[in-house]
Amino acid sequence: xxxxxxxxxxSENIGPWxxxxxxxxxxxxxxxxxxxxxxxxxxxxxxxIVDVPIHLDDxxxxxxxxxxxxxxxxxxxxxxGVRYHPDVTLSEVxxxxxxxTIKNAAVNLPYGGGKGGIRVDPRKxxxxxxERLTRRYTSEIGIxxxxxxxxxxxxxxxxxxxxxxxxxxxxxNVGRTxxxxxxxxxxxxxxxxxxxxxxxxxxxxxxxxxxxxxxxxVEGSRVVVQGFGNVGNAAARIFHDAKAKVVAxxxxxxxxxxxxxMDPYDVLKWVSVHGGVRGYPGxxxxxxxxxxxxxxxxxxxxxxEKQITEHNAWKIRAKIIAEGANxxxxxxxxxxxxERGILVxxxxxxxxxxxxxxxxxWVQDFNSYFWTEAEINQxxxxxxxxxxxxxxxxxxxxxxxxxxxxxxxAATRVLEARxxxxxxx
Amino acid sequence: xxxxxxxxxxxxxxxDHFIGRLxxxxxxxxxxxxxxxxxxxxxxxxxxxLPVKMDDGKVRFFTGYRVVHxxxxxxxxxGVRYHPGVTMGQTAGLxxxxxxxxxxxxxxxxxxxxxxxxxxxxxxxxxxERLTRRYASELVELIGPEEDVLxxxxxxxxxxxxxxxxxxxxSTGQTxxxxxxxxxxxxxxxLGKDDAGGQGLIIxxxxxxxxxxxxxxxxxxxxxxxxxxxxxxxxxxxGAGLRxxxxxxxxxxxxxxxxxxxxxxxxxxxxxxxxxxxxxxxxLLAxxxxxxxxxxxEMSIHAExxxxxxxRVVIEGANGAVTPEAEAILRGRGITVVPDILAGxxxxxxxxxxxxxxxxxxxxxxxxxxxxxxESAVVAxxxxxxxxxxxxxxxxxGAYSVAIERVNEAxxxxxxxx
Numbered sequence: 001x002x003x004x005x006x007x008x009x010x011s012e013n014i015g016p017w018x019x020x021x022x023x024x025x026x027x028x029x030x031x032x033x034x035x036x037x038x039x040x041x042x043x044x045x046x047x048x049i050v051d052v053p054i055h056l057d058d059x060x061x062x063x064x065x066x067x068x069x070x071x072x073x074x075x076x077x078x079x080x081g082v083r084y085h086p087d088v089t090l091s092e093v094x095x096x097x098x099x100x101t102i103k104n105a106a107v108n109l110p111y112g113g114g115k116g117g118i119r120v121d122p123r124k125x126x127x128x129x130x131e132r133l134t135r136r137y138t139s140e141i142g143i144x145x146x147x148x149x150x151x152x153x154x155x156x157x158x159x160x161x162x163x164x165x166x167x168x169x170x171x172x173n174v175g176r177t178x179x180x181x182x183x184x185x186x187x188x189x190x191x192x193x194x195x196x197x198x199x200x201x202x203x204x205x206x207x208x209x210x211x212x213x214x215x216x217x218v219e220g221s222r223v224v225v226q227g228f229g230n231v232g233n234a235a236a237r238i239f240h241d242a243k244a245k246v247v248a249x250x251x252x253x254x255x256x257x258x259x260x261x262m263d264p265y266d267v268l269k270w271v272s273v274h275g276g277v278r279g280y281p282g283x284x285x286x287x288x289x290x291x292x293x294x295x296x297x298x299x300x301x302x303x304x305e306k307q308i309t310e311h312n313a314w315k316i317r318a319k320i321i322a323e324g325a326n327x328x329x330x331x332x333x334x335x336x337x338x339e340r341g342i343l344v345x346x347x348x349x350x351x352x353x354x355x356x357x358x359x360x361x362w363v364q365d366f367n368s369y370f371w372t373e374a375e376i377n378q379x380x381x382x383x384x385x386x387x388x389x390x391x392x393x394x395x396x397x398x399x400x401x402x403x404x405x406x407x408x409x410a411a412t413r414v415l416e417a418r419x420x421x422x423x424x425x
Numbered sequence: 426x427x428x429x430x431x432x433x434x435x436x437x438x439x440x441d442h443f444i445g446r447l448x449x450x451x452x453x454x455x456x457x458x459x460x461x462x463x464x465x466x467x468x469x470x471x472x473x474x475l476p477v478k479m480d481d482g483k484v485r486f487f488t489g490y491r492v493v494h495x496x497x498x499x500x501x502x503x504g505v506r507y508h509p510g511v512t513m514g515q516t517a518g519l520x521x522x523x524x525x526x527x528x529x530x531x532x533x534x535x536x537x538x539x540x541x542x543x544x545x546x547x548x549x550x551x552x553x554e555r556l557t558r559r560y561a562s563e564l565v566e567l568i569g570p571e572e573d574v575l576x577x578x579x580x581x582x583x584x585x586x587x588x589x590x591x592x593x594x595x596s597t598g599q600t601x602x603x604x605x606x607x608x609x610x611x612x613x614x615x616l617g618k619d620d621a622g623g624q625g626l627i628i629x630x631x632x633x634x635x636x637x638x639x640x641x642x643x644x645x646x647x648x649x650x651x652x653x654x655x656x657x658x659x660x661x662x663x664g665a666g667l668r669x670x671x672x673x674x675x676x677x678x679x680x681x682x683x684x685x686x687x688x689x690x691x692x693x694x695x696x697x698x699x700x701x702x703x704x705x706x707x708x709l710l711a712x713x714x715x716x717x718x719x720x721x722x723e724m725s726i727h728a729e730x731x732x733x734x735x736x737r738v739v740i741e742g743a744n745g746a747v748t749p750e751a752e753a754i755l756r757g758r759g760i761t762v763v764p765d766i767l768a769g770x771x772x773x774x775x776x777x778x779x780x781x782x783x784x785x786x787x788x789x790x791x792x793x794x795x796x797x798x799x800e801s802a803v804v805a806x807x808x809x810x811x812x813x814x815x816x817x818x819x820x821x822x823g824a825y826s827v828a829i830e831r832v833n834e835a836x837x838x839x840x841x842x843x
Contacts, residue, residue, distance in 0.1 A: 076786075079601045148599035148600050337842050421612065422554050422591060
């Protein structure tokens, strides 16, 4: 029997959840016998909406709307970030939770998907107010989180500081040290080494794995990186370490190019002083429009979503695009790239290095025994390579893009777990 | 002394065999009288009534058991059997064997076992699921990754383990893969577990052969029972260069002195289509082979057929495959018996490795699981062999002696609560 639409989302304004549902519909024909269970993916397991009242510094009380959604827990506890942003909605949190289910399954981590958020602009609050907000929110969602239930992590507007507060609040509430309740913590309270570069490293590993498939050597290849934040600069550095040439970089301040290759470590020094790549003396400035035309083997979009569109997709002169950012390629651009024979390693696999090291953090917290950075990088490479390999195989077998294949792999794994576990009670 | 031992109601075969063998071991192994009391009394026996709504709407009542025999060395761990012949005595006996097996392999486990009196093949998949979930619900307060870990046994499989895991997880409101072992890999199972029982058995056989000068390359092997263990033994034997000449299941068997096509069995072929001469089970036991692996149910080699056994070495693939009376006859005829608590440890080691991975939620490569399995088997074998030789006794005596002394040491160190 087909399930009814969810009554708690207004059908006129379903928002990002609608996009997710369309993605599920697109892969359903590839799911074989498991397709009968697909409604399981189209309904979140539970949505918790909480009121978060706090004392502001001036003594008045402000009220905020908070969410925590468990999209699916068939493969393990829910896992996903907490977003502090004034535009957060239930629909958005639901969609982000669902995408975590997909991402965790695509990389084969023993997790379901979850996400949380508060409708708030954290920049308008003092640190003390953010702390009170975080602690109250953690207490409110405390009934459904825990190391074996749901493990929050940082997202937009939150970071290690908030994670430490969440860990502390939860631990105090349950009366014991529960460092595994959140990931992305500072090292001092059970965080993991290797987290800083994890996403960039994952981009490199999956891009390299893709290159091997098409017989493209990394050494001596040219790399263009859009965005020089956490992900972009790590990817640039790791490509550079592997003797690839970083020929163009960009960030909000501008774009620079040097066909002989740049040293990203040197660029990083410049950026830390000058706040951006603009004016970097080891390269020449180019207009943002030209950035997409720089000939290269690897193009790494590591900035915002919807950067590669139908307007610039036909200009890109790369062999492989490895999506460091979430959703950098629009569907229309995807079609153009595929027609032009450019291989796109999709975000759910390419940028899963972050959640994979989150997973390692959680594993280490269970053991209270911590690994060296070398151990972490080696395990990260193994998991990312296996993830890419599985997706590649499905793409070959079914003749679909890596993006579709990643969704097929993920949906199949989730529904397989669902089928094995059966319907409780 | 052992006259004080626990007496299960009704048929008590396996439990009595355990007590008898324990008594025999106590003549050579000195352990504290309190440990003897612990070993002769299961820590906990539970009988549960399981009402299940059948597909036709009627409610049928089944009887289930769970016995925790001993927890001196750690969390109880043991299988769940679905079989019409399940009894409390059998369950208690299997639980005691698990205590000993875990001790022989020096795992941080105590022993337990469970079962339901049911023929699972007579139930629909839905009925089986409801039965399994009700059984898990009845036991939910008594089991858990740190209390009592369940695993597959005769009549249960990865599917049943998945239902048990789901029911326990939903009841406690969190994901708890470590409450059962033998799960599908998707739900926190380990790689390399399906054939661990067979792999472990063949590792022991080859290591024993190397040390004791038994024949190996081209040596002949007969296997009774083609369940998970029997099949894995056949495959591993082929890998070790042994010649599998006879196989049987409950319908009967086949025999070809020049060797059977084991690869076809692995590929899922039916026994009767494999060529070879059809033989009855009793004939299989009497074949003149180097090695005989009874891997069906317990007590398949008993006083009536022991004198016709044609093998030089009998390796117990199934728990309690050889009765004590049969063993005395085999001993008299110079036939070596490799006991269940040593030979059948591969499955338990795999369960242990799965549980460890579940506790940390970090999963290993298959090669890692395999090398740890081999390591454990060799260490267990060496301690048993050394003890047997020191006691100038058989491998059963050595294995029992090693096991009860380890349990004794753990009991002594823990003291009596409170």
